[in-house]
Amino acid sequence: MDSFSTVIRTASHEQHVEAETSTFMSDLLGGRLGVEAYARYTEQLWFVYEALEAEAHRLASDPVAGPFVQPELMRLAALETDLAHLRGPDWRTTLTALPATRAYADRVAECAREWPTGYIAHHYTRYLGDLSGGQIIRDRAEKTWGFARKGDGVRFYVFEEIANPAAFKRGYRELLDRAGTAVDELERQRVVAECKRAFALNTDVFRALGEEFPLSA
Numbered sequence: 639m640d641s642f643s644t645v646i647r648t649a650s651h652e653q654h655v656e657a658e659t660s661t662f663m664s665d666l667l668g669g670r671l672g673v674e675a676y677a678r679y680t681e682q683l684w685f686v687y688e689a690l691e692a693e694a695h696r697l698a699s700d701p702v703a704g705p706f707v708q709p710e711l712m713r714l715a716a717l718e719t720d721l722a723h724l725r726g727p728d729w730r731t732t733l734t735a736l737p738a739t740r741a742y743a744d745r746v747a748e749c750a751r752e753w754p755t756g757y758i759a760h761h762y763t764r765y766l767g768d769l770s771g772g773q774i775i776r777d778r779a780e781k782t783w784g785f786a787r788k789g790d791g792v793r794f795y796v797f798e799e800i801a802n803p804a805a806f807k808r809g810y811r812e813l814l815d816r817a818g819t820a821v822d823e824l825e826r827q828r829v830v831a832e833c834k835r836a837f838a839l840n841t842d843v844f845r846a847l848g849e850e851f852p853l854s855a
């Protein structure tokens with residue numbers, strides 16, 4: 639029988655491809671968008687990480703979700719540094735969530751409050767992705783808009799306290815496997831479904847951003 643981490647990875651593979659190849663992501667990675675689009679995307683991430691991290695201290699004592707709450711993953715402070723760089727010191731006054739972002743952040747917050755095991759699906763979808771494809775996005779952002787390597791503007795993608803991302807990801811998959819053994823089959827299936835929902839929520843945000851920043855064809 640496949641490990642839970644493998645089940646999750648396999649189940650979300652198709653949607654990963656969809657997110658990765660979304661028009662907005664392709665345009666962003668292709669260097670076809672201005673820094674304004676990147677800043678707008680970074681703003682959307684702020685809402686998602688605020689939802690992921692605001693309740694983290696409380697979730698830390700949850701028997702299933704607790705082990706996932708790790709200080710070295712926290713991204714909100716890095717996002718705020720990036721936003722100050724991208725938007726200026728008053729970035730908070732102009733920060734707005736797209737409706738798709740609001741829906742995504744609300745669902746994360748709901749899981750954090752009411753369903754810690756479901757929260758894991760959102761945790762996995764973001765942080766493991768940031769540690770993986772996030773590094774490709776950082777590289778592209780540095781080259782396209784001239785941010786200093788691993789500097790302000792792309793700090794969100796820099797995990798200062800994770801020296802070996804490959805080893806960290808292996809450890810993370812073990813945490814997933816352990817969480818999978820702590821719950822029953824029905825709950826495992828619900829988590830897999832939540833993970834798919836998490837990817838879909840990301841794709842919805844990309845779609846909205848794609849509409850806001852269409853390439854003048």
Ligand code: HEM
Binds near residue numbers: 654659767774840
């Ligand atoms: C253009 C954008 C993206 C690129 C180029 C990309 C690329 C990658 C790559 C190369 C990996 C494999 C890393 C490994 O095996 O260690 C990966 C894993 C992952 N990505 Fe992405 N990705 C992108 C977007 C996304 C998005 C939008 C999400 C979800 C929000 C996401 C979530 C994940 C997750 C959860 C994993 C871990 C899979 C696992 O091993 O269980 N990625 N990504």
